[in-house]
Every structure is written in C-alpha cells, then in structure tokens.
Amino acid sequence: MPGMRSQAALPSPPPDALAASQALASRIAQRIRLRGGWIGLDEYMAMALYEPQLGYYAGGSRKFGGAGDFVTAPELCTLFGACLARQCAQWFESCAHRVVEFGAGSGALAVQVLGELDRLGFTDTEYLIVELSGELAQRQRERIARELPQALARVRWLAVWPDAIDGVVLANELLDAMPVRAFARVPGASGQPARVMERGVALARAGAGARR
Ligand SMILES: C[S@@+](CC[C@H](N)C(=O)[O-])C[C@H]1O[C@@H](n2cnc3c(N)ncnc32)[C@H](O)[C@@H]1O
Known part of the structure; x- marks a missing residue:
C-alpha cells in the first residue's frame, strides 16, 4: 500500500x-x-x-521447517524425494549408482531419496553431499544417522564441487543461496x-x- x-x-x-x-x-x-x-x-x-x-x-x-524461517518441498512431504529417487533409478541404467546433492539443507531430501532407492533395491547407492555450511553438514549427518542409519556409511560430505561426476546430480532451492556477482x-x-x-x-x- x-x-x-x-x-x-x-x-x-x-x-x-x-x-x-x-x-x-x-x-x-x-x-x-x-x-x-x-x-x-x-x-x-x-x-x-x-x-x-x-x-x-x-x-x-533454526532455518528449515514449520518452526524455522522457511519451508521447502522436502520438508513438506516425503513424496517429493520418493519421485526423485524413481528418476534416479532410471538414470542408474546409464551411470554409476551415485547421487550428488548440492546444498542438502536439513538432510530431509537425502533421507527420502536414499530410503526410496533402498526400497527399489539400489542398496549400493553412494550419496555425496556438497555442503558449504559445516553446521548444516553436521545436522544432515545426525538426521541420516537417526532416520536411516543403515545408509550412513554410504554418505560422504564434500566441501568443494567435484571436478568430475559420474552419477545423478540433485539440487533443490540452491541457486538463490549462491554468492553471485x-x-x-x-x-x-x-x-x-x-x-x-x-x-x-x-x-x-x-x-x-x-x-x-
Ligand atoms: C535454501 S537451502 C535449500 C536446502 C535444501 N536443498 C532444501 O530444499 O530444503 C540452500 C542450501 O544450499 C547450501 N549452499 C549454498 N551455496 C552452496 C554452494 N556453493 N555449494 C553447496 N551448497 C551450497 C546451503 O548451505 C543450504 O544447505
């Protein structure tokens, strides 16, 4: 007004x-x-x-979820990650069983994708998380350990973007959090x-x- x-x-x-x-x-x-x-x-x-x-x-x-500052799709419903996992499974016909997620937030999407891939039989999937925030990386690790402990050993954290990637790349609501000129x-x-x-x-x- x-x-x-x-x-x-x-x-x-x-x-x-x-x-x-x-x-x-x-x-x-x-x-x-x-x-x-x-x-x-x-x-x-x-x-x-x-x-x-x-x-x-x-x-x-606290940033993500109802008690935080904003809510993203993986925080609202597990269907989002389950759908992406099915797409990953299709891609796995032509690439390594590996998912690389950039900016994993609370770790909700990682839990959903890995959980659904497990259900689909892709129990060997490696999950790499590229996360700049040490605090968020710690929260992601705790969440995966709590909600999907059997997958924790297959998750690795990277602080920089890998030079080459053989696998599926995921990123949700990432670009607007990246420092730009x-x-x-x-x-x-x-x-x-x-x-x-x-x-x-x-x-x-x-x-x-x-x-x-
Ligand atoms: C808006 S949050 C989205 C989190 C999550 N993907 C979701 O949908 O709930 C942005 C995320 O991107 C991460 N991030 C920002 N810049 C990044 C970069 N250059 N490389 C990797 N992660 C980055 C932040 O630390 C945070 O986890």
Whole structure:
C-alpha cells in the first residue's frame, strides 16, 4: 500500500539474533573499510550467509521447517524425494549408482531419496553431499544417522564441487543461496557509449539518505 512501511509489520528479532546480526554487520563494515570502501555483491552475500558462527547458514539458528524461517518441498512431504529417487533409478541404467546433492539443507531430501532407492533395491547407492555450511553438514549427518542409519556409511560430505561426476546430480532451492556477482549497464552521458559496472555494497555516510 502506498505510504505503508512493510517494516512496521515485522516482529523484533530475539536479543541473541539481534546481537548476532549487529556483530555480522560490523564485521562486514570492517571488511568494506579494509577493501577501500566497497565490496562486490558476491563477497557481501558470502559473508551474510556463510561467515563462521554469524552467517545465516553458519550461525546455528533454526532455518528449515514449520518452526524455522522457511519451508521447502522436502520438508513438506516425503513424496517429493520418493519421485526423485524413481528418476534416479532410471538414470542408474546409464551411470554409476551415485547421487550428488548440492546444498542438502536439513538432510530431509537425502533421507527420502536414499530410503526410496533402498526400497527399489539400489542398496549400493553412494550419496555425496556438497555442503558449504559445516553446521548444516553436521545436522544432515545426525538426521541420516537417526532416520536411516543403515545408509550412513554410504554418505560422504564434500566441501568443494567435484571436478568430475559420474552419477545423478540433485539440487533443490540452491541457486538463490549462491554468492553471485551482479552487473548493471549504465547509459553513457552525452553520446558516450554505455558502460557495464559491477554492483556492490558500500557504507552509507553518516547523515546520508538511503541510496537507490
Ligand atoms: C535454501 S537451502 C535449500 C536446502 C535444501 N536443498 C532444501 O530444499 O530444503 C540452500 C542450501 O544450499 C547450501 N549452499 C549454498 N551455496 C552452496 C554452494 N556453493 N555449494 C553447496 N551448497 C551450497 C546451503 O548451505 C543450504 O544447505
């Protein structure tokens, strides 16, 4: 609604979340100063999401499911993973019995896919999880150990993308969590050709209004 500030409807974060947010903001500000006043959007996103102990995916708060910040398909229903497992089984006719999941969140999809593949007879399936967040990797391990202990020995965690993959690659709701560089085409002034400039984050000067 015109004139309405959406911020007014948001609840205040609990004190520990607020303290973590302030600590992260000051670490980002420190990095911006260190870099001479500007960092690219990719560096900003990487810190906001993955800065050890403080970033969104590294800070320990509950993120997935009804009690968290957002819900994804594998958290809603086991059918999602079961359907993907059947597709994996078809692909296994022409590749290794291996699934590589990028960004496995709470581990829900891994449990569903491995469980259904077991039911279909693919009990030798190896499952590799590429996960940047150490905290989430730990949660995934605990969940698989709890809900599908017989498969745990076939699951491995990688911190970097493998150079080559023989198997099926899965990723759900991953791309928007990846730090990216952003560029803008800026029209040239008075007959000059347009320029491409990188978008980034700088500190607002004290007293300056919000920038667009
Ligand atoms: C929005 S969550 C989605 C989680 C899960 N796939 C689901 O559907 O519930 C994004 C996930 O991607 C992971 N992630 C982000 N960037 C990544 C990258 N470059 N490589 C691997 N995982 C990444 C995050 O740590 C997190 O587990």
